[in-house]
Amino acid sequence: xxxxxxxxxxxxxxxxxxxxxxxxxxxxxxxxxxxxxxxxxxxxxxxxxxxxxxxxxxxxxxxxxxxxxxxxxxxxxxxxxxxxxxxxxxxxxxxxxxxxxxxxxxxxxxxxxxxxxxxxxxxxxxxxxxxxxxxxxxxxxxxxxxxxxxxxxxxxxxxxxxxxxxxxxxxxxxxxxxxxxxxxxxxxxxxxxxxxxxxxxxxxxxxxxxxxxxxxxxxxxxxxxxxxxxxxxxx
Amino acid sequence: xxxxxxxxxxxxxxxxxxxxxxxxxxxxxxxxxxxxxxxxxxxxxxxxxxxxxxxxxxxxxxxxxxxxxxxxxxxxxxxxxxxxxxxxxxxxxxxxxxxxxxxxxxxxxxxxxxxxxxxxxxxxxxxxxxxxxxxxxxxxxxxxxxxxxxxxxxxxxxxxxxxxxxxxxxxxxxxxxxxxxxxxxxxxxxxxxxxxxxxxxxxxxxxxxxxxxxxxxxxxxxxxxxxxxxxxxxxxxxxxxxxxxxxxxxxxxxxxxxxxxxxxxxxxxxxxxxxxxxxxxxxxxxxxxxxxxxxxxxxxxxxxxxxxxxxxxxxxxxxxxxxxxxxxxxxxxxxxxxxxxxxxxxxxxxxxxxxxxxxxxxxxxxxxxxxxxxxxxxxxxxxxxxxxxxxxxxxxxxxxxxxx
Numbered sequence: 001x002x003x004x005x006x007x008x009x010x011x012x013x014x015x016x017x018x019x020x021x022x023x024x025x026x027x028x029x030x031x032x033x034x035x036x037x038x039x040x041x042x043x044x045x046x047x048x049x050x051x052x053x054x055x056x057x058x059x060x061x062x063x064x065x066x067x068x069x070x071x072x073x074x075x076x077x078x079x080x081x082x083x084x085x086x087x088x089x090x091x092x093x094x095x096x097x098x099x100x101x102x103x104x105x106x107x108x109x110x111x112x113x114x115x116x117x118x119x120x121x122x123x124x125x126x127x128x129x130x131x132x133x134x135x136x137x138x139x140x141x142x143x144x145x146x147x148x149x150x151x152x153x154x155x156x157x158x159x160x161x162x163x164x165x166x167x168x169x170x171x172x173x174x175x176x177x178x179x180x181x182x183x184x185x186x187x188x189x190x191x192x193x194x195x196x197x198x199x200x201x202x203x204x205x206x207x208x209x210x211x212x213x214x215x216x217x218x219x220x221x222x223x224x225x226x227x228x229x230x231x232x233x234x235x
Numbered sequence: 236x237x238x239x240x241x242x243x244x245x246x247x248x249x250x251x252x253x254x255x256x257x258x259x260x261x262x263x264x265x266x267x268x269x270x271x272x273x274x275x276x277x278x279x280x281x282x283x284x285x286x287x288x289x290x291x292x293x294x295x296x297x298x299x300x301x302x303x304x305x306x307x308x309x310x311x312x313x314x315x316x317x318x319x320x321x322x323x324x325x326x327x328x329x330x331x332x333x334x335x336x337x338x339x340x341x342x343x344x345x346x347x348x349x350x351x352x353x354x355x356x357x358x359x360x361x362x363x364x365x366x367x368x369x370x371x372x373x374x375x376x377x378x379x380x381x382x383x384x385x386x387x388x389x390x391x392x393x394x395x396x397x398x399x400x401x402x403x404x405x406x407x408x409x410x411x412x413x414x415x416x417x418x419x420x421x422x423x424x425x426x427x428x429x430x431x432x433x434x435x436x437x438x439x440x441x442x443x444x445x446x447x448x449x450x451x452x453x454x455x456x457x458x459x460x461x462x463x464x465x466x467x468x469x470x471x472x473x474x475x476x477x478x479x480x481x482x483x484x485x486x487x488x489x490x491x492x493x494x495x496x497x498x499x500x501x502x503x504x505x506x507x508x509x510x511x512x513x514x515x516x517x518x519x520x521x522x523x524x525x526x527x528x529x530x531x532x533x534x535x536x537x538x539x540x541x542x543x544x545x546x547x548x549x550x551x552x553x554x555x556x557x558x559x560x561x562x563x564x565x566x567x568x569x570x571x572x573x574x575x576x577x578x579x580x581x582x583x584x585x586x587x588x589x590x591x592x593x594x595x596x597x598x599x600x601x602x603x604x605x606x607x608x609x610x611x612x613x614x615x616x617x618x619x620x621x622x623x624x625x626x627x628x629x630x631x632x633x634x635x636x637x638x639x
Contacts, residue, residue, distance in 0.1 A: 160247035
């Protein structure tokens with residue numbers, strides 16, 4: 001979805017060590033706003049794909065688990081107090097769609113269904129409008145490379161959370177499907193398919209970035225320990 | 236100097252800063268605002284200049300020179316932009332423009348990047364040199380202004396290459412790119428560095444403040460938007476239940492002629508209560524403010540309108556529980572119920588103060604979260620990183636992903 005330049009560099013690195021990168025997001029306003037659900041629907045139908053991306057896929061940049069899993073659901077639930085709709089919007093997984101256009105359609109479909117049944121939603125209080133933003137990503141090297149699992153384990157404990165975000169969350173939109181950079185490297189370079197599968201089983205919605213780090217450390221640590229045991233017993 | 240932030244600021248911010256420093260080494264970066272002392276903008280620029288210089292960037296900070304008449308006019312413009320009815324006549328706008336024209340003759344506006352801060356020097360854009368990326372950096376809320384005043388100002392702002400606002404909801408529909416970058420605090424400054432108990436006690440003794448009693452503190456200019464009267468009302472409600480003292484501390488700013496009037500109103504309202512300490516601190520009383528924040532039990536920023544309210548981040552960095560008005564940039568800093576409490580009334584403030592005064596575990600928990608929230612989002616290293624990123628983006632327009 002985003003970043004062909006970054007994608008080609010990942011491609012080049014497939015046969016080598018894992019280079020930790022990270023990205024920062026520079027926030028930009030679209031100057032579009034919504035005061036109520038109908039305006040939210042209208043704006044979602046026309047706003048840039050970058051804005052849809054920011055309010056859904058980049059939700060995890062906020063650094064902690066909130067009540068809902070995207071900005072649209074959060075605003076609908078907390079500001080408009082339309083909890084049923086917030087739950088439905090929150091249940092949309094942005095990573096299962098082939099592109100942002102499909103994700104946009106899914107968001108609109110849920111809102112349309114809701115408006116059909118509850119046609120008079122209330123407006124937000126003054127100053128509580130939904131502001132549509134988008135971001136520009138600046139990607140840079142974190143200055144760390146790992147040649148094997150043991151080095152990876154040390155590095156993953158050390159890197160900034162922005163690096164985890166880039167390789168675990170942002171990669172899903174960059175590479176497509178449910179694939180992240182970590183599991184891809186485990187599978188393609190280290191030939192550790194089982195480990196890759198375990199990483200892919202971590203539910204991105206249920207954890208903060210630090211929670212994701214903890215899970216990856218657990219899974220990789222277990223594998224490294226097992227390998228050491230096997231080596232130690234001479235098997 | 237950048238090394239001194241290691242272990243304090245996030246590692247990635249420092250790495251990107253170094254990378255951007257390599258890119259912009261030897262390039263010139265000019266900032267222009269309206270005061271060298273008082274208020275958050277001057278404070279940030281003071282701390283930002285040495286960082287930019289250490290990165291190898293030719294950084295310069297200029298301040299426009301103007302008389303009281305100009306600052307009376309720009310204060311009215313400021314109020315109108317924040318939605319409080321003020322009429323700006325054609326003659327006032329002419330004077331505003333003339334003062335900027337005269338400053339344009341005095342200040343060298345030639346630089347590779349020029350950031351003009353807030354409405355006071357905004358019309359300097361009319362005198363831009365051919366080279367350079369010009370950005371209007373707006374620290375105030377323009378989302379709900381007096382329309383005619385805002386329209387007039389926006390005619391200048393739309394001539395810039397881009398604008399930067401502190402909070403997304405401060406923006407309005409204009410024809411140039413609007414970036415969102417919050418302001419920041421410097422953890423190494425005199426205002427935020429660690430202090431010894433001796434240093435803190437020395438300040439309290441100097442002001443005659445009893446350190447053993449619970450202290451409620453608001454640090455801000457004496458400005459009606461900061462609601463100092465509302466803070467006193469909240470304190471009086473709390474006082475019926477809990478022993479405490481209240482400190483209202485602020486410094487005057489050269490571009491705020493209303494400060495003295497509001498200070499007198501506050502003194503009158505306090506009516507000689509010996510437990511209310513109204514401290515008019517001279518500019519650059521950074522260590523004093525640091526000591527007061529560190530000695531406070533609860534910190535308030537009960538603003539009715541706010542640009543950003545950096546005193547909130549200052550207090551959170553010191554691990555203090557903060558109660559803030561739900562306005563401007565305060566909700567970005569205080570995640571309600573997680574890093575502090577947002578309130579809308581003196582009654583709301585009073586209730587939350589009582590909660591904090593009666594629950595030490597909550598104070599500790601929210602204080603720790605607040606400090607981490609500031610570390611991730613509101614340190615000066617991040618703001619410099621973002622300014623330089625915007626400069627880079629504007630010089631290399633057209634992409635949504637940049638690999639450095």
